[in-house]
């Protein structure tokens with residue numbers, strides 16, 4: 001149902017973004033990848049998905065503009081690139097704060113403002129932002145991330161209202177912990193640091209706040225993003241949809 005549609009997924013060389021890119025490709029979309037990584041690995045993804053790849057750094061306004069010029073007119077925009085830093089607020093490195101706000105929030109403003117004119121003009125568009133459970137609740141030591149994720153939920157609502165009668169929907173998906181290499185790689189260090197077994201780290205640390213005690217899978221996020229692109233989702237806009245095992249229901 002997405003053949004003939006052009007989709008840009010930011011931060012799609014790994015993790016959730018790659019899961020979303022694969023899901024949109026499977027429905028027939030022409031995908032534009034973005035993100036960093038090993039050149040040979042990226043070349044493999046480009047071949048697998050028949051995609052193009054634009055290596056733009058989205059922490060800068062110039063990088064966002066370079067990406068949007070290279071991607072061309074879009075039907076679907078997925079703002080997914082993001083990063084994390086964990087530190088107490090009075091020790092939080094200012095450069096990290098600036099980079100996280102730039103990538104996790106401001107980049108989505110730039111890509112959205114540049115994608116919207118074409119979407120409005122053609123009377124169809126889908127903008128999907130990867131937010132997080134941290135767009136709804138906070139955790140200590142994640143001030144920049146939580147501020148940026150609350151911000152992107154607000155940006156989503158505002159854009160949805162502005163575009164409500166244009167055929168363009170704007171939503172965010174808010175996962176809890178998603179099983180990505182990033183999460184998996186934290187397990188051995190945490191086992192050592194806390195003297196815990198793998199199961200204890202998973203249940204008592206990573207999934208402490210998630211009643212289902214299950215990770216969300218990147219394929220599940222991809223499937224839901226694809227659903228938001230369907231005609232049946234035409235009246236779903238301004239939403240913040242959790243996939244967090246009940247975390248924010250508590």
Ligand code: NAD
Pocket residue numbers: 010011012013014015016017034035036037056057058059080081082083103104130131132133174175176177178179180181182183
């Ligand atoms: P990841 O580290 O696996 O992927 C991040 C992607 O962003 C990579 O492709 C990376 O190359 C790209 N990227 C990093 N810096 C960039 C920059 N300056 N410019 C352009 N691209 C850049 O992370 P992930 O876990 O897949 O996270 C993706 C999104 O999902 C993020 O916004 C994250 O906050 C959000 N999220 C993740 C989880 C989780 O548990 N993994 C949970 C909730 C929300």
